[in-house]
Amino acid sequence: MSYHLRFNEADPLRIRFALSPLWETQGAVRVLARPHQQGYHLPWLRRIADRARGLDLAPLHLLMPDRGHNSDCLYPPPPGPAVTFEEEIAAVRDTPPHLLADDLARTLAETPGAADTPHGRRMLADPAGAVHWLADLIEAAWEALVAPEWPRLRALLEADVAYHSRRLAEGGLERLLAELHPAFAWTEETATLTVAYRGEHVRALEGQGLVLVPSVFVWPEVVSGYDPPWQPTVVYPVRGIGGLWSESGERTPDALARLLGRARAEVLCALDEPAGTSALAHRLALAPSSVSAHLSVLRGAGLLTSRRYGHQVLYERTPLGIALAVSQPDDE
Known part of the structure; x- marks a missing residue:
């Protein structure tokens, strides 16, 4: 049983991501x-x-x-x-x-x-x-x-949108839809997105496009639906949910803390997904000014990169930052 969303030539131009x-x-x-x-x-x-x-x-x-x-x-x-x-x-x-x-x-x-x-x-x-x-x-x-x-959830949701927006730019609509969730299947011949879901439903988008909404609490399912007058929408599980609720101290190696300092190492290790200053401050229970200073130092050392998303700046680890965050062994 599936939902079949049929695109016309205008619909790919009106696909958008949204948080809710x-x-x-x-x-x-x-x-x-x-x-x-x-x-x-x-x-x-x-x-x-x-x-x-x-x-x-x-x-x-x-x-x-x-x-x-x-x-x-x-x-x-x-x-x-x-x-x-x-x-x-x-x-x-x-x-x-x-x-x-x-x-x-x-x-x-x-x-x-x-x-x-x-x-x-x-x-x-x-x-x-x-x-x-x-x-x-x-x-x-x-x-x-x-x-x-919400600050913690929003950071993860924004990181998901940033990631998939890059994938759309790199590989186009077909790759994006194929990677969002295993329940998605794109049929090029009929320009139809099929979503394996409870129920059988067919809807022509008719130029309205499609809203893609990442969600923390929808996991492990995907939800597709909405009848007119609502815009067609698909809600899918956000990436990175496995580490969402873990605390920073649970994933910060002692060796890395000795190298960078405990707080700075926790900031680096907390960036499993791109995040902004306020979200990191909330997640780590640190003052935003302190987090901002740590981010500046880490970026200056080549461990982070940053980019603007909407009204905020998102930080993510560089390859060097990833290597340090994931490869440091704890003391025996």
Whole structure:
């Protein structure tokens, strides 16, 4: 079973990447209810356990069936490359009630009995009120589960976009789509992107292009969908998730710390993926000014390179920096 996204001659020109804090919040809520998705996120689950117990996520879980239609109105495609959660949730609250009513009814119908639960009946009886109630629940989930970790998550997501943007420049659209996820298959003869996913669906993009959204919490799956009027969107697992929750001290060799100094070595080892100063400062619990000074020294020594991405500067290791970070043995 697959989604088939059919391109015309204009669609390749309108492919864009975007980050979505709203989608990460949806993914985080979903992970809490699905133990098979929790493997990589156990450190995060331990950190948010107390905050999660104070949330009533049952209405949101009711709108997250394993198969079939999931709510488009509550988690629409991000409108821009670096939209804020506040902008996304404001758009959700502005959803026309008639559009939401159909969306909620379709989603609840995917789970037998969901529409007859107290929460389901409340949603269907008053869609205009439900959108604000549900948006409040999503906002509470964002503040408790995702916002404290957003600098770390955003750094990984931005690094993924930077990497795949380079791959697009180097090898074109076919290589990009082939590398994003094993579930993707590009058929040149019909200009069709096939995404192995739960359900059978065909959609012609008709010049709208495609939004590609990397996600931490969607792992290990890929999500494709959205019906008109939403822009076609594919959400795929971000690169580098294996080391996302590891602390810097767990991956900084003592020999490298003696050579560079502990803090500077931790900055170098934390750059498994390109990152900016603020994200590194948050990850390492250091002052941004200190991280900036360490980055300047490491770059001057030829261990890092930098480039501008949007409004920030991303740093990544040079071949020499990679060799130092990964090949230093710990003391016996």
